[in-house]
Amino acid sequence: MIKKIIVASNNSAKTREIQGVFAEFGVSIINYRELIDEKEFPTETVSNQYLNALNKAQYIQQFLPNDNILADDTGAYFAAFPERFGLTTSRELKALGLKSIHEENDYLLHLYNSDVTRSAYLEALFVLVMPHGRIATSNGRGGVIVAQNERGNYSVGFDALFVAENGKTFAEMPMYERVAYSHRGRAAKKLLQEIDQTF
Numbered sequence: 001m002i003k004k005i006i007v008a009s010n011n012s013a014k015t016r017e018i019q020g021v022f023a024e025f026g027v028s029i030i031n032y033r034e035l036i037d038e039k040e041f042p043t044e045t046v047s048n049q050y051l052n053a054l055n056k057a058q059y060i061q062q063f064l065p066n067d068n069i070l071a072d073d074t075g076a077y078f079a080a081f082p083e084r085f086g087l088t089t090s091r092e093l094k095a096l097g098l099k100s101i102h103e104e105n106d107y108l109l110h111l112y113n114s115d116v117t118r119s120a121y122l123e124a125l126f127v128l129v130m131p132h133g134r135i136a137t138s139n140g141r142g143g144v145i146v147a148q149n150e151r152g153n154y155s156v157g158f159d160a161l162f163v164a165e166n167g168k169t170f171a172e173m174p175m176y177e178r179v180a181y182s183h184r185g186r187a188a189k190k191l192l193q194e195i196d197q198t199f
Contacts, residue, residue, distance in 0.1 A: 001192070001195070004027070004029075004067075005029055005067075005068045006032050006064055006068065007019075007029050007032065009056070015029070018070070021185050021188045023175075032069070039063070042056070042059060044087075052071075053071040053073040053127035054129070054135070056071035057069045061129050065131065066131050068129070069130075070127070071127050071129075072125065072184070073125050074122060074123065074124045077123060078146070080118070080119075093107065101156055105150055105158070105160060109146075109148075109161070119144065120144075120145060121143045123183055124140050124142075124183040124186075125137065125139040126187045128195070136194050136198065138187045140190060141186065146161050150171075151169045151172055154170075155171045159182075166181060168181075
């Protein structure tokens with residue numbers, strides 16, 4: 001079983017989340033910036049989740065060819081707003097000039113009223129590029145509805161809004177519980193199972 005993976009991300013919060021998730025499975029995650037200088041990733045597509053993650057992983061593998069390189073692309077999907085968000089959620093919220101995670105959550109909460117369905121989920125796709133070009137992929141969905149307000153202190157951001165099947169937001173669950181319900185927890189479990197079975 002793989003014990004160490006390099007994550008291709010310039011997002012420190014995302015890196016910490018991925019580190020916490022994989023630690024539950026006994027795998028150490030290191031951000032590539034601990035090994036080489038920060039790089040500017042290729043421009044992402046607005047519709048191809050797999051290509052976005054693959055391009056990031058392969059880009060960093062050029063500099064670290066002997067390591068297992070993981071990249072993630074995540075989207076937020078809201079039944080009430082099918083033409084918005086998805087893979088462009090982060091860019092859309094940034095374009096609105098929102099200055100903090102709390103402002104982003106507050107903006108989303110104010111889109112809802114009593115007549116709007118709150119069904120929603122997060123979807124993560126992992127692509128792991130291994131030495132010699134081998135590639136493993138997995139995806140995971142987490143969350144079933146958007147909460148009425150921010151809830152929980154174990155994590156921040158959308159974790160305080162998305163409610164899982166157990167009635168808790170991700171932020172209301174410690175990591176050992178969250179991995180069974182979160183998009184990244186489910187994707188990580190599938191990825192490691194695929195590696196064990198295939199490689």
